[in-house]
Structure formats: structure tokens, C-alpha cells
Amino acid sequence: MTLVAGRRRPRSRLLLVAAGLFAVAAILAVAALVPRGSSSPARVSPGDPDAQAAQLPPAPKAAFKIGAPVPLARHRDETTWAAVRDDVVARAAPSRSARAVGTLRALTPEATTNIVLPLARRHLWVKVRLPALPNGTTGWVPRAALGAYGTVRTRVIVDVAKRRLTLLKDGRAVLRVPVGVGAPDAPTPRGQFVVRNILTRFSSKFYGPIALGTSARSETLTDWPGGGYVGIHGTDEPGLIPGAVSHGCIRLRNADIVRLARELPIGTPLTIR
Template identity: 45%
Template sequence: MNAAATAVRRPLARLLLMLACVGAAALTAASPAAATSVAGTREERLSNETTSSYWAYPARVATIRKAPSRDAGVVSRTQLQTEIGRPNVYLVLSVIALPGGGERWLKIRVPGRPNGRVGWVLRGALGPLHNVDTQIVVDRSALTATLRRGGRVVMRVPVGVGAAATPTPPGRFWVREKLRFRLQPLYGSFALGTSAYAPTLTEWPAGGVVGLHGTDEPWLIPGRPSHGCVRVRNEENAQLWARTPVGTPVLIR
């Protein structure tokens, strides 16, 4: 087993203990890389969004700020639930501990419009961190979705993406919820709800959240038949759903 694989499989309890009890210097061993200096200390990267990423449920409603400071501008507030009432999920990018035994802050990706926002919350705003080694890449040119685990391709399937008037948005997102329902004519039986929001469908249920879901029109895949979501043939979508954990980063390009 190489060093990267060992880091991915490191017991989560060890990382949580370091987050709770020690400063940023001790986190270096658990972090893929160090980022820029902030407020006299160092920001330590936790997620590379390809082979090792961390996510958490919110512990409370809290202010998300533009910088790791109580005086920084406001980006948004954490939400305990998604639009359909499932527990919300936040992707955690990095951690910083302010000097002199000061507060610990987590840098997170923020779901909601506009897509692509990031911000900082106090460590206590989120619950325990969970690790995933998976990533989904949706290629809108090749019309494929690829699931990787530990950097290795697990499966690649043809997809249908948004039409020109209702495009699938590009960017870095993550799986916030896994939905399973009785067979739906439009969506099949399985869907992965992401943190992406379709740019043109604000009036749709749940505000236009982009999902990866099944279809009742498999002959349109591969293609561009959707209103912004990513359509997958039902049998392949069932496999993708089963192999993809909550918190998996999603790159749409």
C-alpha cells in the first residue's frame, strides 16, 4: 500500500482528535498540502476533491464568512436541511487554527446560488468529518459521467446533459443526498442530488437543484435533452447510485 492510500484509509477518529485537541502544526501530517498564511498561522488543506475529501453535516445554523474571522463579511448561513428535508452536507476544503490557542475555522463549499461560493465557519458549526475517496466527473463535451475511487475508474457511462437553453452548469460540486423512490416515469428509481443549481430553472421544485438521475427516454442518451440535470440510463444509474457515497465531489466540465 502506498503513502497516498494509507492517508486515505487513516482512521477518521485520528483526524477528529487532531482537529479537536491540537493546533495547525499537528494537522500538517494529515493534510495533503499547506496553503497560504492567514492571520499568523497556516491554512491546512484537507480535501483534494479527487482521491480524498472530507464532508460534514451542519451541527447548527451558523454564519458563513468570507474569511476566518468573526468580523469578516457574510457569505451565507448554514442550513440544516436540503430543499426536500434531507440532512444537508457541506464539503470541507481546509482548516485553520488561529495563533495562541485561538479559534479553529473550516473552509467549506457553499451550496446555493450563485454556484461556486466558498466560505469559513467555526469548527463547532459542523459535526464530525467523514472521508470519501470517490469523485464523479461529468464531461459535457464527451457526454459521459465517470466515477473514480482512489483515482481509478470504477465506471463510465453515457449521459444526457442540459440543452442549450437550459444548460448543465460547470464547476465543482458534491453529492448532498441520495434519493430512492418508487419507479418514477421521469427519474427512474434512483437520484443523486448535488450542490449544483441550474442557472435557468429557479422556479422548478427544490429551486432547480441539479441531479444525476434515471430517465424514461433512454434513446436520447447520449445527448443534450435535459433541463439541466444529468440523465443516466436506468440500469447504469442504479449502479452509479449504489457505488457513490454522500459527500462525493462532482466535477462538471
Template identity: 40%
Template sequence: MLRTGPATGFLTAGLLVSALSGCAVGGGPSAASPAATDRTGSDRAGSDRPATPSPTGRAHPGFGLGTRGQDEKAFPAYSATSVVRRLPVYTSVGGPVTRTLTDPQPSGAPLVLLVLSRAPGWLQVQLPVRPNGTTGWVLARDVRLSGLRYRLDVHLATHRLDVVDRGTVLRHFPIGVGTRDTPTPGGTFYLKELLQPPDPSGPYGPFAYGLSGYSTRLTSFAGGDGVIGIHGTDDPTAVGRDVSHGCIRLRNVDITALTRLLPLGTPVRILAD
């Protein structure tokens, strides 16, 4: 069970446009507190509690991400939150550093990554950078693992978002998605930050999640770099249609319900069907 606890996202004002630049223009956010991560599975990644390490570094059953047709209980599993201010990312286990990520993120949110697989002393993670789906390896001692219970499945063709609990759909919501010219990108992403716009009746509604993915058509938008988001709307008639620059729009009551349930790091699968 998820339980309430300390906020997992802390955001500074004036960053909503740049953080969710694949969406309509809006005002700056204030601090927002998503649901706490399931601490029943939390631990420093150096421990062997979450799963037995895979010596090859490949996804370990019940730990890494499953795919459609595989055991649904393997998806999702864990997120990794940085415990260092500058997190080195390596090309491979024992390989060279390819980039360094800063904690907190530019928005002020903690640096949270989605875990894909594990090797002794290492974690393979998805990175919130271009191109979409970029991965890397981090040292286990540099992060803290947190168990994840839920995932989101976004069905573009049917304009539906499902909340999935270990293979069982708990709830589904109607959504608006990207247009043909600025489509919502497909793939597996995760919730990297939660923002709270100053005007809950504005174009983003009361809350906006920033995803780890980016628009595949827009390299920049409204002063930002095209991050895709999940947010509310000031136009309920936009829900159920192809209307956005790539973001996913929900009714305000629905995005509010999600913020009470989902922690940062929650996986999001965006599907064409």
C-alpha cells in the first residue's frame, strides 16, 4: 500500500512554461507534493533487499520493467532518487562517465530516475534527457531505491489513461492528446516532477506532472525544450480529442485524483492502440 509521507517534489516559482514547454503557455508554479513513494520497498540501492542482483546487468524478474505480454507484476518495480548533488552517469558497468545530472533538477524537484535493471553495485536507469529512452548506469551507493506500486498506461487512439496496479486496471480516465502535427510521443517514460500552477482555473488546471520524455516534433517551445506533461485544463471539451502540442490533458478532478496516488518515478507507457 502507498502511504502518506514527506513530499517527493519541491518546485520553485516561475518554471512551469519551461518545465512543460510542449504544452500551452501558462504561469509559474508553486511547490507541489505528490503522493509518497511506497516505502515498504525502499532502501539504499547497495542493499540486497529489493532483488537479487543480476550478474549480467540485465533486467531481473520482478525488479526491472516488464513489457506487454510479459509478467505484469514485473512492471513497475523501483525508482532511484539521487543522494548526491551531482550524479555521475556511466555508459556501462565500470565504463566511463557519459554525463552528470544535478540534484535537485532545474525545476527544484528531486532527481528521480526509473530503474530498468541491476548489476552488483550498479543500477541501469532511464534518463530524463533527449533522445527519448536514453539509458545509463549509476552507482548503487549514489541513489536510494523506492518501491513503485502503480503505472500509467496512456492509449492514444482511444483517448484513455489507465491506472494499473500490478496488472489490474484500477481506474481509467478520458484524456486529450497531441495533434497529428504535434503528436504525443509513444514509449515508456516516468513522472519526474509535479508542478502546481498559481491559477487552478488556467490552461494547466490545478496540477501538472512533467514526464521524462520530450516532443519528437518540437525541439523548443515557449522558452523551454519541449518536455511532455500530464496536466489539467481550462477547457473540458478538449478532453477526448487530439488537441495539444504533445501533452496529455485530463479533467481537473482527474489530475487531482492522480496527485493523491502517484509518486514521482511512476512509469508511464504511452501506447498507439
């Protein structure tokens, strides 16, 4: 086979041609990025933030719009309660410099978590009713001293004169039972309180199968162990109910206290009138 030899081009000329083609391609690519009819962007001074911001592309549209906050609707018979996280000094006003009116403990005398009912809120302070004498004492505590809020739709009303307990659920009476109340020398205190715990397994039958601890305190038996707190409990003498027979506590027949405890959550407000 015979090969026909041609003139071989120098290698340097080929490299120059390739470089020229690459430069042309680069210029065409840049030109494609510049919108038609627009001139070259003005050079921006590094010290001019307004001019720099003007060169930025427009912000993309939001995927969704966050509306104004709307408070959740509350049930008319709903009550808010909170657990106490730490021992804290309660103040007469929502300020650490205000006069101290008492100490709110994290634990009850039965070593269960203390429960309070918030009455008002101001900034980072909460007004609560203290389990202290005189009954009805209120004070302000830092919100950080309380745990998360809980809610209930139950309420217990004890009518001392009629010697009757009524349990309301969503504003409707679901239980009415006779009770024993305090004798004349140790009356059951009146006021607004809260059910703080449910206790069982007593060594004595005196309290029946269940007792509900409350924030109410006897105003006469102040030297009792734990401070004379009023409970709602069963009894080993059901024949004394109804009557004014206790040291201030509210006694129910055992079947009634079992049913009450089944329907009543912790944090339920208690009205004694």
C-alpha cells in the first residue's frame, strides 16, 4: 500500500487555533447570560451597601404566610392548674423587690407535687392562691417556678349547711352525696381551694379506702401534723353521715368516695360554702 504524504502543520499553530476557539466560546457564553437590551452592570463600590443590595436578585415568594396569632377557645367550665417545680417566695406584687407574703412549697405535707390555680398573669409572674392561713391568701410567684399548665372541667362544691357534696363535670352535676363536716369547735373552713393529691392504702380504717388532699387548712387545729390541712375521705363510721362530726375534714361513705375519686382529676377546684 502506498501512503500519500501531505504537508504537516506545525503543532504551535494548532494550539493557537484551539485557544482562539475557546476564547470565542467563552465570550458567547457570557453574552448569553446578559439579558437583551441591557448594558453591562455598573461597577459597585465595596463600601456602598445600598448599591450592593440593589444588585441582588429579588427575594423568592414565600411558600405560605403566617397569620396573626389567635388564642385558643376555652370551655366555659375549664379551669387551669399548674404544678409547683421549686420552693419559691410569694410576693405581694409581681416583682422580686415586693414584700414577701409566704413561701410556696414544691411538695405537699404528704410528699406529693403541690398544685396551685393561677388567678392572673403579668409579664413573667403568676398570681396564685397560697395554701396558707388565713385561707384565701394570694401571692405572685415567677412563672419559672411553675411547671406546664393543665386543665380540668370538673368542680367540687361542698355545702356545709346542707352537708352535701356535688361534683360538676362540664357544668353538669354528675354526683350528689351526703357528707360529714366539721364539728362546731373545729368547723370546716369556707373558701376556694384545689384538690392536690389522691391518697390510698391507709393503715387505719378511719380514713376509708381513699382520701383527697386539698389546699384548705383548719383555722383552729393549726398544731396538727402537716399544718392541719383538710381532706375529703371515707370513714369507718358511715352511720354518722350526714352530720357535723369531724375535725374539719369532709367525710363520705366509702362507696361515695370511691366513685368521687374515679370521676375527679387532680387540679379540680374545690368550693366550700
